[in-house]
Amino acid sequence: MGAHLIFGAGLTASENDEAVRRTFLGQAHIAGTGPAGKTCRECRFWHKWKWGEEGERVACAPGYRNGHIKPAWCTRPILNKARRLVPAKAAACRLFEPSENVPPATKDLQALAQTPDPDSQTWVA
Numbered sequence: 001m002g003a004h005l006i007f008g009a010g011l012t013a014s015e016n017d018e019a020v021r022r023t024f025l026g027q028a029h030i031a032g033t034g035p036a037g038k039t040c041r042e043c044r045f046w047h048k049w050k051w052g053e054e055g056e057r058v059a060c061a062p063g064y065r066n067g068h069i070k071p072a073w074c075t076r077p078i079l080n081k082a083r084r085l086v087p088a089k090a091a092a093c094r095l096f097e098p099s100e101n102v103p104p105a106t107k108d109l110q111a112l113a114q115t116p117d118p119d120s121q122t123w124v125a
């Protein structure tokens with residue numbers, strides 16, 4: 001977020017903008033306002049959805065691409081929040097709640113070959 005802003009003589013960057021610049025569209029609040037060092041990947045609201053056997057939505061891990069975890073949704077219910085995928089590395093916001101099932105940021109590709117379905121683990125939202 002903020003990369004589209006054109007800074008010039010009338011609009012200058014400031015240290016105060018740093019948190020907003022680090023915030024991704026789709027986050028529930030400003031990045032970095034949560035617990036120090038925590039990321040969205042460690043938050044219980046960060047996940048994707050899949051369809052359960054009875055047609056219900058079930059939270060699940062986003063899976064991996066080239067060994068790195070894919071982005072996922074911030075599902076914290078916020079009115080008019082942008083529906084954009086949030087990268088795992090996004091700094092946690094003040095609405096962070098720790099997840100009981102934090103997926104690893106990277107996947108051991110050899111272990112991945114032995115695990116046919118990395119999305120099979122179900123997350124409790």
Ligand code: SF4
Nearest residue numbers: 027028040043074093
């Ligand atoms: S820390 Fe949690 S609530 Fe905040 S933006 Fe990330 S996933 Fe959403």
